[in-house]
Amino acid sequence: MLKTLIDNWGMLRVMSHFMKSVGGAKGFKLFSQYDKYYTAEAVKAALACGASCERPGNDFQRLLFDIARRRLGRCPPPEVGRPREPAPALMREYFEMVEDVVVSKACELAAKPVRDVIPEEEARALYQALVSADIYKAFRVSLYLGTGAARWGRVLLIGAGTQEPLDFLKACELAEAKCEVAAMEVDEVIFRDLARLAERRGFKAYLGWDSLGEGQFDGAVAQNVLHWASDPLDVLVRARRHASRLLVSQVVIEGSGIGFVLTYVLGAVRFLSWREVEALARQAGWRLERRYAKYPDYIAVYTRREQRR
Amino acid sequence: MSLVARFRCPVCGAMGELALGPEMLEEARRAGAARAVAACPRGHTVVLTLDAYGAVRSAVPALAAESSRCEVTDKAPPFLRRKLQALVEKGAATEEDALLLEKAKEAGWIVC
Numbered sequence: 340m341l342k343t344l345i346d347n348w349g350m351l352r353v354m355s356h357f358m359k360s361v362g363g364a365k366g367f368k369l370f371s372q373y374d375k376y377y378t379a380e381a382v383k384a385a386l387a388c389g390a391s392c393e394r395p396g397n398d399f400q401r402l403l404f405d406i407a408r409r410r411l412g413r414c415p416p417p418e419v420g421r422p423r424e425p426a427p428a429l430m431r432e433y434f435e436m437v438e439d440v441v442v443s444k445a446c447e448l449a450a451k452p453v454r455d456v457i458p459e460e461e462a463r464a465l466y467q468a469l470v471s472a473d474i475y476k477a478f479r480v481s482l483y484l485g486t487g488a489a490r491w492g493r494v495l496l497i498g499a500g501t502q503e504p505l506d507f508l509k510a511c512e513l514a515e516a517k518c519e520v521a522a523m524e525v526d527e528v529i530f531r532d533l534a535r536l537a538e539r540r541g542f543k544a545y546l547g548w549d550s551l552g553e554g555q556f557d558g559a560v561a562q563n564v565l566h567w568a569s570d571p572l573d574v575l576v577r578a579r580r581h582a583s584r585l586l587v588s589q590v591v592i593e594g595s596g597i598g599f600v601l602t603y604v605l606g607a608v609r610f611l612s613w614r615e616v617e618a619l620a621r622q623a624g625w626r627l628e629r630r631y632a633k634y635p636d637y638i639a640v641y642t643r644r645e646q647r648r
Numbered sequence: 649m650s651l652v653a654r655f656r657c658p659v660c661g662a663m664g665e666l667a668l669g670p671e672m673l674e675e676a677r678r679a680g681a682a683r684a685v686a687a688c689p690r691g692h693t694v695v696l697t698l699d700a701y702g703a704v705r706s707a708v709p710a711l712a713a714e715s716s717r718c719e720v721t722d723k724a725p726p727f728l729r730r731k732l733q734a735l736v737e738k739g740a741a742t743e744e745d746a747l748l749l750e751k752a753k754e755a756g757w758i759v760c
Contacts, residue, residue: 432727436725440725463754463755467748471744501747505743535745
């Protein structure tokens with residue numbers, strides 16, 4: 340617990356409002372306890388349907404059992420009791436989603452392809468529910484305020500989705516900062532919604548990297564983008580062409596459990612460790628300016644390397 | 649082969665029946681639920697909500713159905729039902745809620 344606090348000290352300090360709203364260090368611990376509990380429950384449900392820790396039959400089983408080994412030490416997992424203390428209100432919605440989408444469907448997901456269990460339309464609706472959940476909105480607003488990104492000026496939101504621009508604008512409003520937001524999305528379906536939002540809320544929306552042209556920004560934000568990307572290095576390299584600063588906020592494999600399985604079910608394609616994220620950023624030509632947290636959310640600000648020469 | 653859906657009239661309690669064609673089941677399968685209008689043996693017009701297996705999920709008098717144009721189906725995940733119900737009744741107050749409502753309809757969690 341102490342190591343976790345030290346590794347995340349920067350986040351605890353600069354995102355103090357968010358940390359208070361989830362119950363501070365105690366809330367952090369409770370989140371971890373619930374995460375372990377639901378991870379164990381999901382594994383139990385999959386095993387009860389014939390899945391095997393030794394011979395996982397599909398990618399869902401492989402990921403779930405891998406996470407169980409990381410979080411709970413082994414698979415089959417030890418017995419994990421439900422935490423006695425109720426989850427703070429902000430966390431409740433998130434864990435209820437985990438229970439409905441992962442735990443209660445773990446048996447089916449262990450036997451069938453994901454999209455046979457959760458069709459595309461449902462995955463998109465669940466994605467919208469996830470990104471607009473109160474805990475996630477509070478996290479993002481606090482992140483943009485705490486790291487100072489809301490004061491960067493012209494900002495490019497990479498793989499923005501539909502919620503990130505709204506939260507960024509909220510942070511700008513709270514910081515009383517003049518922001519010029521550009522939101523880029525590579526998914527055409529999400530882009531259609533994003534373009535409508537952009538028109539109503541007065542920011543720019545772009546479909547794909549090429550549509551940005553030679554556009555330059557004061558900063559770029561990659562908030563939980565890399566696990567959706569087929570080539571995360573390419574994302575970071577392209578970001579460098581358009582911005583001199585980069586905020587990376589990425590959920591990583593260390594200290595993270597069932598949430599990873601949830602994002603996999605919704606379509607995420609890879610899972611990275613915080614060291615892998617840093618290695619990729621360096622390889623892409625970014626220089627680490629400040630790291631706020633290592634895990635379960637890796638948070639850091641980078642600058643373009645040649646600027647420092 | 650056609651199925652017969654049995655329902656209890658919400659006005660008089662009489663048992664009614666409605667023959668279901670494959671198109672209706674296909675529609676329910678695609679959208680999560682399908683709507684059908686039926687008449688009970690005593691002549692009351694009833695709006696039925698049917699699932700992909702032809703089971704009647706709800707039966708409401710036609711007048712009541714008109715006053716509440718959309719409803720949350722059993723297909724909606726439990727953690728979201730209360731929120732979706734509120735959105736159906738009161739409308740979306742924020743951009744994100746409007747999007748959630750739209751996506752929930754596309755997923756068949758809400759039928760109108």
